[in-house]
Amino acid sequence: xxxxxxxxxxxxxxxxxxxxxxxxxxxxxxxxxxxxxxxxxxxxxxxxxxxxxxxxxxxxxxxxxxxxxxxxxxxxxxxxxxxxxxxxxxxxxxxxxxxxxxxxxxxxxxxxxxxxxxxxxxxxxxxxxxxxxxxxxxxxxxxxxxxxxxxxxxxxxxxxxxxxxxxxxxxxxxxxxxxxxxxxxxxxxxxxxxxxxxxxxxxxxxxxxxxxxxxxxxxxx
Amino acid sequence: xxxxxxxxxxxxxxxxxxxxxxxxxxxxxxxxxxxxxxxxxxxxxxxxxxxxxxxxxxxxxxxxxxxxxxxxxxxxxxxxxxxxxxxxxxxxxxxxxxxxxxxxxxxxxxxxxxxxxxxxxxxxxxxxxxxxxxxxxxxxxxxxxxxxxxxxxxxxxxxxxxxxxxxxxxxxxxxxxxxxxxxxxxxxxxxxxxxxxxxxxxxxxxxxxxxxxxxxxxxxxxxxxxxxxxxxxxxxxxxxxxxxxxxxxxxxxxxxxxxxxxxxxxxxxxxxxxxxxxxxxxxxxxxxxxxxxxxxxxxxxxxxxxxxxxxxxxxxxxxxxxxxxxxxxxxxxxxxxxxxxxxxxxxxxxxxxxxxxxxxxxxxxxxxxxxxxxxxxxxxxxxxxxxxxxxxxxxxxxxxxxxxxxx
Numbered sequence: 001x002x003x004x005x006x007x008x009x010x011x012x013x014x015x016x017x018x019x020x021x022x023x024x025x026x027x028x029x030x031x032x033x034x035x036x037x038x039x040x041x042x043x044x045x046x047x048x049x050x051x052x053x054x055x056x057x058x059x060x061x062x063x064x065x066x067x068x069x070x071x072x073x074x075x076x077x078x079x080x081x082x083x084x085x086x087x088x089x090x091x092x093x094x095x096x097x098x099x100x101x102x103x104x105x106x107x108x109x110x111x112x113x114x115x116x117x118x119x120x121x122x123x124x125x126x127x128x129x130x131x132x133x134x135x136x137x138x139x140x141x142x143x144x145x146x147x148x149x150x151x152x153x154x155x156x157x158x159x160x161x162x163x164x165x166x167x168x169x170x171x172x173x174x175x176x177x178x179x180x181x182x183x184x185x186x187x188x189x190x191x192x193x194x195x196x197x198x199x200x201x202x203x204x205x206x207x208x209x210x211x212x213x214x215x216x217x218x219x220x221x
Numbered sequence: 222x223x224x225x226x227x228x229x230x231x232x233x234x235x236x237x238x239x240x241x242x243x244x245x246x247x248x249x250x251x252x253x254x255x256x257x258x259x260x261x262x263x264x265x266x267x268x269x270x271x272x273x274x275x276x277x278x279x280x281x282x283x284x285x286x287x288x289x290x291x292x293x294x295x296x297x298x299x300x301x302x303x304x305x306x307x308x309x310x311x312x313x314x315x316x317x318x319x320x321x322x323x324x325x326x327x328x329x330x331x332x333x334x335x336x337x338x339x340x341x342x343x344x345x346x347x348x349x350x351x352x353x354x355x356x357x358x359x360x361x362x363x364x365x366x367x368x369x370x371x372x373x374x375x376x377x378x379x380x381x382x383x384x385x386x387x388x389x390x391x392x393x394x395x396x397x398x399x400x401x402x403x404x405x406x407x408x409x410x411x412x413x414x415x416x417x418x419x420x421x422x423x424x425x426x427x428x429x430x431x432x433x434x435x436x437x438x439x440x441x442x443x444x445x446x447x448x449x450x451x452x453x454x455x456x457x458x459x460x461x462x463x464x465x466x467x468x469x470x471x472x473x474x475x476x477x478x479x480x481x482x483x484x485x486x487x488x489x490x491x492x493x494x495x496x497x498x499x500x501x502x503x504x505x506x507x508x509x510x511x512x513x514x515x516x517x518x519x520x521x522x523x524x525x526x527x528x529x530x531x532x533x534x535x536x537x538x539x540x541x542x543x544x545x546x547x548x549x550x551x552x553x554x555x556x557x558x559x560x561x562x563x564x565x566x567x568x569x570x571x572x573x574x575x576x577x578x579x580x581x582x583x584x585x586x587x588x589x590x591x592x593x594x595x596x597x598x599x600x601x602x603x604x605x606x607x608x609x610x611x612x613x614x615x616x617x618x619x620x621x622x623x624x625x626x627x628x
Contacts, residue, residue: 079546082541083543094538112543114223
């Protein structure tokens, strides 16, 4: 089991009002799955994704990622897990402006084990070429289309060869053709054994996943 | 991330905002440049002064006759005519701290060579004058002991006198007239330049003191205007002064209740004054430098705070892809240090060139000391760390989830 969640609860404190975001969520995601988490805004799906991504900690419950009890780890250890086990893909791409595609993809390698700059370039270039961006290595995000930017972001997520990719509305800013392309790419990566967990509110996009988790009011339904 | 990579990334971030980085660093640049330039000029001046003082002579100690005192009335220094060449010889013999001694008698005189004439001073000295003042002949030779003993009418002339009287001709072995008496020129001294107070040291004629006294002053007395001594070292100055005083008091038969009838003068007072002036300058500069560095540092802090809030999303992303809080802290700290360090380097370069321009225009010597450069660089980097820390700490404390959501 790659991901095992047991009775995860999370409450946000907002101006004297407690907003429960997750109320005792338990679920398992096996290695090699392609899961879409669906639900309305406020259903807790983003909170769940943040917890899965080790960006946040649950108030109670346990979270096992790849056999490791991550809710007990310190912030440096969590950073290392984010670096090596998880690749993030965002709705707004989050590429560094005025920085080339190649440099954007290299970014996670600076925070991992030390490697030579030649190897860093090599790995980033190989991935970008594989994702069809051979002619765009030196382009800045501003010079790329939305679909191309998301490909660069996916290359960045893959550069440390993580077992898990977490995607938050990856097609939210894309036209339908580019969206289909990105989903096809996800399916291809999934076939190669990478586990993908994706948050979306579009049923058309959720269709591409193998399994759909529906959320409502902080619970899985 | 290693330090070099961090610094490289920081430099790249600064280059992306060229104009802003330059304007931010300007405070540091101007502060450092001003300090380097003024220190260079100040040190150049101080070294020149020191050189001029040293040109007075080697570990020089001068004895003047004391002031005359009669019925409560003080005459000026030198009014008492008690000092003799024999006093000097006794000091040389009895005090091992004295290396060389020459008596000195002065006389002003009109000198004539053919149709040229020149009014200058004539110094009557002993042969050891060369050693006491550290002054050699450039051409010809100095007069000898036997010239002194026999009060020969010979002399050695300074460079200015040689130029004025001979105008290019070789003065050696020519005869000039001093107060209408013929003197044979034996040599020309090397140039010593001007003294600390601006007097031209080369505008002089040097002759045996015996000759000057007998022929020029027409004096039957034995007294001299001063005794110039060269000590073996300046470190033993107080001890030497004490011993010389004892010897002179004994020779002049002064009892315990009588004041000295002579005055000992050395160059330490002048040196002290110069040191005082230069240390005051240094203090003033340190204050100015500190103010400009603080102002520059606040500028850096301000712009780094702006950078942190502009790049909140970048910080969130970096945290998401595995940066530790320490990495974020170091990244922004490195940018602040790179900014102030580069400002320091540019400031040093600017300061050195400004100093050189000042030197070129005013013909002042400048001395850029490596110490000042090193201190400037250390301080500018220190300013970066000090004022960059707060913005960097704020960046490192950001919540990644909220940062990523920021538009």
